[in-house]
Each structure stands twice: as C-alpha cells, then as structure tokens.
Amino acid sequence: MRASQQDFENAMNQVKLLKQDPGNQVKLKLYALYKQATDGPCNMPKPGVFDLVNKAKWEAWNSLGSLPKETARQNYVDLVSSLSPSAEASSQGKHEADEKAQKSKDIVVTSEDGITKIVLNRPTKKNALTFEMYQDIILALKNASTDNSAITVFTGTGDYYCSGNDLTNFTSAAGGMEEAASKGAVVLREFVNSFIDFPKPLVAVVNGPAVGIAVTLLGLFDAVYASDKATFHTPFSHLGQSPEACSSYTFPKIMGSAKATEMLLFGKKLTAREAWAQGLVSEVFPDSTFEKEVWTRLKGYAKLPPNSMRISKELIRNNEKEKLHAVNAEECTTLKAKWLSEECINAIMNFVSRKAKL
Numbered sequence: 001m002r003a004s005q006q007d008f009e010n011a012m013n014q015v016k017l018l019k020q021d022p023g024n025q026v027k028l029k030l031y032a033l034y035k036q037a038t039d040g041p042c043n044m045p046k047p048g049v050f051d052l053v054n055k056a057k058w059e060a061w062n063s064l065g066s067l068p069k070e071t072a073r074q075n076y077v078d079l080v081s082s083l084s085p086s087a088e089a090s091s092q093g094k095h096e097a098d099e100k101a102q103k104s105k106d107i108v109v110t111s112e113d114g115i116t117k118i119v120l121n122r123p124t125k126k127n128a129l130t131f132e133m134y135q136d137i138i139l140a141l142k143n144a145s146t147d148n149s150a151i152t153v154f155t156g157t158g159d160y161y162c163s164g165n166d167l168t169n170f171t172s173a174a175g176g177m178e179e180a181a182s183k184g185a186v187v188l189r190e191f192v193n194s195f196i197d198f199p200k201p202l203v204a205v206v207n208g209p210a211v212g213i214a215v216t217l218l219g220l221f222d223a224v225y226a227s228d229k230a231t232f233h234t235p236f237s238h239l240g241q242s243p244e245a246c247s248s249y250t251f252p253k254i255m256g257s258a259k260a261t262e263m264l265l266f267g268k269k270l271t272a273r274e275a276w277a278q279g280l281v282s283e284v285f286p287d288s289t290f291e292k293e294v295w296t297r298l299k300g301y302a303k304l305p306p307n308s309m310r311i312s313k314e315l316i317r318n319n320e321k322e323k324l325h326a327v328n329a330e331e332c333t334t335l336k337a338k339w340l341s342e343e344c345i346n347a348i349m350n351f352v353s354r355k356a357k358l
Ligand SMILES: CCCCC/C=C/C(=O)SCCNC(=O)CCNC(=O)[C@H](O)C(C)(C)COP(=O)(O)OP(=O)(O)OC[C@H]1O[C@@H](n2cnc3c(N)ncnc32)[C@H](O)[C@@H]1OP(=O)(O)O
Pocket: 124, 125, 126, 128, 129, 163, 164, 165, 166, 167, 168, 169, 184, 185, 187, 188, 211, 212, 213, 214, 235, 236, 239, 241, 244, 351, 356, 357, 358
C-alpha cells in the first residue's frame, strides 16, 4: 500500500514525539528522504568541505539519486514507523508492548471475553488526561487494533468518566506555554488520528460526567452507552479554547448546527438523556444497573464475527477518513494559537489558582 500525503504528515509529527534520539545516521536518512519526497532529486551545489553538517546532509540526499518522490515518501513513513514508540514496543514482541500499556500509571488495559478495555484510572483528578496518558492511549489503541479482541471499550474509574485535558499540562511544562502549546498540538493530532484510524468497533461506556475532549471524541466512537448520571460538557469558550477531536465537523453532522452551536460555542452542558436525544449517545441506562446491563450486552456483541464488524466499520469510516484527518489538522493548528491567547491563559490560571471551575 502506498503512503498517502496524510501518512507522510503523520510520520513527520511522530518524529517530533520520539522519546529517544535515533542517532545521526538515522536523522540524516530521515532528512534525505524528506527532501527527496518534497523537493525531488538533489540539485543543490555541494557545500564546502568545512561546512560539515550541510555537507553530510547534502551527501545523504544526493545519494538517493532519482528515487521517485512517492517511494521516498513511503520509505520515510516506513522508517519513522520502525522508530515510533509503538513500533519500538512491537519490535520487542507484542506481549511486551501490551505489558507496557498495561503498566501505565493512569491507564489500565485488559483483554477478556473478546473485549479490550481501556480504563482511565486517575479518579482523584476526575480522570483528567495528562500528556503521558495521551501517549499511553495512542499505544493502547495501536495494540488493540491488532490483538485478538473483537471490540475495544473506553471507560473511567470513579465518579467521572473524564474531566478532559489536564489543565496543568500547560502550566507545569518546563519550557512554558509556548513549548506546551507546540507539544500539545503534535500530541493532540496524533491522539485524534489514532481514533480516526482505529479499525475495530470502538465503544464508550460513559460512567459519569464527561468534559472537553472526553466529549468531543465521542463523535469518533461507533457506539456510546451512558449512565443516567453522566453529563456532557464542552466549555471551550469559557476556557478561551476551540473544539477538537473533529467535533467541529462531527457534532453539526450528528445533531445539526443549532444544537452543536449550543454545545461547542456556548458550552451548554447536556444530561445523558439530552445527549441521547441529540444522537451523541446510543443508549442511556439507569446508574444502578448500568455496569451489569452494558457489559452483558458488550460481551454478546464481542461474539459476533469480528471480520464482518471490521469491514462494516471500514465501509462507514472510509467515506470520510480524509475529511476527518483534514479537520483534525485544522483544529490542532487553531488550538495551538488559542492556547497562547490571553483568554485561554487567564482561564487556565484561574482554574489552577482555584478561582474558577466550570
Ligand atoms: C494536549 C491536548 C489538549 C486537548 C484539548 C482538550 C481540551 C479540553 O478537554 S477542555 C476541558 C478541560 N477540563 C476542564 O476545564 C475541567 C476542569 N475541572 C473542573 O472544572 C472541576 O474539577 C470538575 C467540574 C471537573 C470537578 O469538580 P469537583 O467535583 O468540585 O472536583 P474538584 O474540582 O475538587 O476535582 C478533584 C481534583 O481533580 C482535579 N481536576 C479535575 N479536573 C481537572 C482537569 N481537567 N485538569 C486538572 N486537574 C483537574 C482538581 O484540580 C482536583 O484536584 P485537587 O485540588 O488536587 O484535589
């Protein structure tokens, strides 16, 4: 299969997220493939003998000769995927990769009865998502996409499903807001991409209130089951932010633009029944029987022929995958700028200094 422009852009983002320096040889190879994929064969004059760095880069690029742009793009994507954290894990064996995700502090991953369960496990902070948790979820989804389970389910521990992005992601970053915003945009893009591309049925078991990105992501799930104690709140304007997880596209499509506006612009909080009436939730259950009813049902669904479910999902998702990736890219760029705005910085500071909650 040929790497698309989107795959290429994703790979470029992944490079920025590498935890380990891949070494100069690999970096030169990445540079050369990138130049070949974007500019074509090297026709620049060779740098002088004392310009060591640029000379090494030139030589790496020039060594690719007339390699076609598409092949260079594919080779770049392959090389990055062999370096990415998930690939690092899978190259050490699938079992170890699963272990890595399962050992994660705030995300618990289990697989049983044909269901891979990804549990947000930070109840003292209402399951707010740290940068580390975003990365762990990316890895857990990558593993779940190829494990033996038929369906994958997200849920939360404690009284909340998830209170959205951990607002201290921005205040505790060593390099300050600028660095946090740049990192945030890259992490967010890859995180949302992993939901757009997830190949198996993805189900949310919303055990309590959901806030921010925990709500917007639901537009990318295949089914959403909610306790009647759950609420759905996207206070982006209150936070000086803008929508993410493709909700600027999925929400108007799911509920119509008038209802989407109330949520995404005015921050209207919905009850579970309102969210059901607007098409965001598949079914609402009484909290007293929620767990029992939902898991019984999901265990039944997990016995359906997995390939058939996968192919049906592919038919549905493929119609708009490209659009979703484009929306995700645009939302991340917009958010990166918003995170550096006075409106947003003030809102986050007010939360952190305990002056404001939602
Ligand atoms: C990098 C990718 C970014 C993607 C962009 C995503 C955007 C979003 O998700 S926007 C939404 C962000 N979320 C919020 O604004 C929620 C903020 N939290 C609250 O307003 C409240 O905590 C609450 C309504 C969720 C719960 O209120 P309450 O029941 O009164 O409980 P506490 O406030 O005492 O919370 C307990 C504990 O948890 C901490 N906490 C809760 N949510 C967050 C959060 N989102 N970020 C950081 N910390 C959170 C809260 O500070 C308390 O901590 P302690 O004081 O240490 O006990």
